[in-house]
Amino acid sequence: MAGVGGSTAGARTRLAGALLAGTLLGGAALTGCGGGYTPSGPFREIPQGQPPQVGPPPGSAPAPVPGQPSTPGTQQEQAAGDPNVVATDxxxxxxxxxxxxxxxxxxERDTGRLLQVFPDRSPARELMVLPVDTTGEGGLLGLALSPTFAEDGLLYAYVSTATDNRVVRFPIGGAPNPVLTGIPRGAVANGGGLAFGPDGTLYVGTGNTGDPALAADPASLAGKVLAVDVFGQPVGAGPVTSRGHRDVTALCAGLDDRVYATDEAATGPDALDAVRPDGDVGPAGARPVLEVPAEEGGLGGCAVSGAYVFLGALDGERVTIVQLDETGRPVEEPESFLDGRYGRLRSVAVDPAGALWVTTSNRDGAGEPAEDDDKVLRVTPPSSGATSPV
Structure with a gap:
């Protein structure tokens, strides 16, 4: 079982290079991909309205081009507020x-609100509210950006209703339209992972709703990773790509076509799984890429940059960074980052400047929220030439 340890100077240098290369290529992939599906028939677009301009609040300066984020340092910086925190409350x-x-x-999971957050720490701007059912562990459980966002302005969300979990898509300010419905809904383990692969395939991570038998049932959408096109139609032989999961809280994809899933266990270690077509995970299936001990886990976020995978850990109150080799296996012991500094950490994303965005989750009923929780962070991940927060 892999543990969490410190990084060497060589590992930090490799991480810096991989972040720069991975994020620059990732930006190109974001606006240049649109394939990955073959429509089964004529598509009739449901009217969705025109998305409003996405920008800073009226009267403020345009959003700056993100640069290298600050890290805590001098007493003057601390007196002005933590420069890693870009949104609060x-x-x-x-x-x-x-x-x-x-x-x-x-x-926001419990309110369904979508907010725009700015790297210069301008006040967050409310964009819209999605209807969600928050009983049990339901709510707004995941977001993904359309691979052709520059052309269509669409977002995808994994949300709970009173009867199912589903994927919807919408322009900012527009009505959500269903893409994939009928995902089993339970009091626990509802999943929520969403990620687009480099070819435009939409991967959807679901939970077993507390019933392990559903994860093994090929006829159920529960406890699976599903592969569909942007209209919700199956990609390949069927929507089920990977079976046997307990609760897929996050998905992330690299430019090498590999897709990874975080699987939060009810007991024992959490897993980072490689999603393989027609694959099984769990005791009877493929070994995970990484197992994270329960006290360091509660995995809720996943992002890829080059050879590195960033994992947000709720119970571990950290970001775990693992470097993978060309076969997709860990190169060395994972690195622990932001340990205990901000409490429970969930969603993670890497921006084109190489900065790591992270959300806290201290108001989820299991944390000890500070007065200004929850927060969004934008931090410098460990790399040569940058001082990591401690």
Whole structure:
């Protein structure tokens, strides 16, 4: 079982290079991908309205091009507030995507609110509210940016209703339209992972709703990773790509076509799984890429940059960073980052400047919230030439 240890100077240098290369290529992939599906028939677009301009609040300066984020340092910096914190006073921010202009959209699990957050620490701007059912562990559980966002302005969300979990898509300010419905809904383990692969395939991570038998049932959408196109139609032989999961809280994809899933266990270690077509995970399936001990886990976020995977850990109150080799296996012991500094950490994303965006989750009923929780952070990940927060 892999533990969490410190990084060497060589590992930090490799991470810096991989972040720069991965995020620059990632930005190109974001605006240049649109394939990955073959429509089964004529598509009739449901009217969705025109998205409003996404920008800073009226009367403020345009959003700056993101640069290298600050790290805590001098007493003067601390007196002016923590420069890593770009938004405060949020309510369990769960979904997180970075827009092409360098700002981010954050979704609140319990309210369904979407807010735009700015790297210069301008006040967060409320964009819209999605209808969600928050009984049990339901709500707004995941966000993804359309691979052709520059052309269509669409976001995708994984949300709970009173009867199911589902994926919807919408322009900012527009009506949500269903993409994939009928995902089993339970009091626990509702999933919520969303990620687009480099080819435009939409991967959807679901939970077993507390019933392990559903995860093994090929006819159920529970406890699976599903692969669909942007209209919700199955990609390949069927929507089920990976089976046997307990609760897929997050998905992330690299430019090498590999897709990874965080699987939060009810007891024992959490897992980072490689999603393989027609694959099984769990005791009877493929070994995970990484197991994270329960006290360091509660995995709720996943982001890839080059050879590195960033994992947000709720119970561990940290970001775990693992470097993978060309076969997709860990190179060395994972690195622990931001340990205990901000409490429970959930969603993670990497922006085109190489900065790491992270949401806290201290108001989710299991944390000890500070007066200004929950927060969105934008921090410098460990790398040569940058001082990491401690």
């Amino acid at each position: 949020l309510d369990v921010p769960t979904g997180l995507v970075v827009l092409p202009d360098g700002t981010a959209v954050v979704g």
